Amino acid sequence: MSxxxxxxxxxxxxxxxxGRHAVTALNGVTMGVPHGTFIAIMGPSSSGKSTFLHCAAGLDKPTKGGVILGNTRLAGLHEEQLTEIRRERVGFVFQAYNLLxxxxxxxxxxxxxxxxGAPIPADRVRAELANVGLADMGDRYPGQLSGGQRQRVAIARALITEPDVIFADEPTGALDTRTGKQVLQLLREVADKAGQTVVMVTHDPVAASHADSVTFxxxxxxxxxxxxPTPEKVADRMTRLGEW
Structure with a gap:
């Protein structure tokens, strides 16, 4: 992989x-995600989606095999180096927002x-908030925002370091349909307009239909x-994973 x-x-x-208690969560997964694409990862419960995200993002180390982020092979890096990579080159968007x-x-x-330990660039913060439609919300606190607004704050935080990849873990799982659609359209724009790469784990065929492709x-x-993908095609494929 290059x-x-x-x-x-x-x-x-x-x-x-x-031993006999061993559980194989991922088994020989090989794939590449091109720059500037938006992909969704789907599968039934216990299919390995969360483990995929954790290994791909450097949150967990594979038992075998390797992960390459851009030109950097993660295997062999010590925890301090991995922390720096996650902070500077990876963005995270979670279902629970994870705001303070x-x-x-x-x-x-x-x-x-x-x-x-670096100065906060106020101009970039303002620009990212404007990009997600929250230009006038900088002085508010998370508890004063709706769920959709909080998720957009999380996306702005994920974008501000201009990461190589943004990992989104069930980003619409706690949102209503209309608000979830707005968040998905924003992630779509991140790939289309900003040229950044988005990897989203989801169980929702409608959410997955916003991606360029779905990996099962x-x-x-x-x-x-x-x-x-379309919602109908994704749902049909999901129902036939048992046949696979």
């Missing part, structure tokens, strides 16, 4: 436990810089890919 991929997995296997209620919206967006997992293995 650097034409924003993210590449090479025969990634992840085993939890040992004691900080203003602007301070939440600038948090990656604070954690790095079953029992920790790749179970096919769907290009140009």
């Amino acid at each position: 650097s034409r991929y924003a993210l590449a997995l090479e025969s990634v296997t992840k085993v939890y436990g040992s 209620d004691s900080l203003t919206v602007a301070d939440n967006v600038g948090l990656p810089f604070r954690l790095a 997992l079953a029992d920790g293995r790749l179970a096919g890919e769907l290009i140009g």
Whole structure:
């Protein structure tokens, strides 16, 4: 796999436990995600979706195989180096938002810089908030925002370091249909207009239909890919994963 991929997995296997208690969550997964694309990862419960995200984002280390982020191979890096990579080159958007209620919206967006011990660039914070439609919300606190607004703050925080890849874990799981659609359209724009790479784990066929392609997992293995997904095609493929 070459650097034409924003993210590449090479025969990634992840085993939890040992002996007869061992559970293989990922089993020999190899794939590449081109720069500037928006892909969705789908599969039934216990298919390996969360483990895929954790290994791909450097939150967990594969038992076998390797992960390459841009030109950087993650295997062999110590925890301090991985922390720096996650802070500077990876963005995260979670279902639970993971905002700090004691900080203003602007301070939440600038948090990656604070954690790095660097000055918070106020102009960039304002620009990212404007990009997600929250230009006048910087002085508010998360508790004063709706769920959709909080998720947009989380997306602004993920974007501010201009990461190689944005990982979104069920980003619409806590939102109503209309608000979820707005968040998905924003992620779509991140790939189309900003040229950044988005990897989204979801169980929702409608959410997955906003992606360029859907990669399916079953029992920790790749179970096919769907290009140009629609909700109907995704739902149909999901119902047939058992046949795979």
